[in-house]
Amino acid sequence: MKIVKVQYAKTHRSALLHGVERGEEIVISRADQPAAKLGRIDASCERELGVRRVRAS
Template sequence: MAVNVKVAEAKTHLSELLSKVEAGEEVIISRGNTPVARLSRIRRENDVDALIAEIKAQRAGRPHTTQDEIRQWRDEGRRY
């Protein structure tokens, strides 16, 4: 999910925005209502901590998966 900010806000909160980018979020910077730049994390090979942070950031906005749902997915299409 991308975070949209105006140029002035980006200047004021750059450190916070970079933390979000490091966690896997994308930041779009706009001048007025026109997007002009995109901040995204530079992927590094074998960067396990960054990968885990990115997965956690992406999962944060999703509803919790129950054990029953996992069992249903596992058993989907099986014949008993």
């Protein structure tokens, strides 16, 4: 697992995404505290992005 600072992640976003596509996990930290984790998503996920389902009351 690779750990990078926020500024590095902002500057090298494309390179980090290439690493994630190869299977790397990357943790983004702010002030030495983990803030986010980048990793591959399951390709079989059937989620439809951008659609919000609202339940009738």
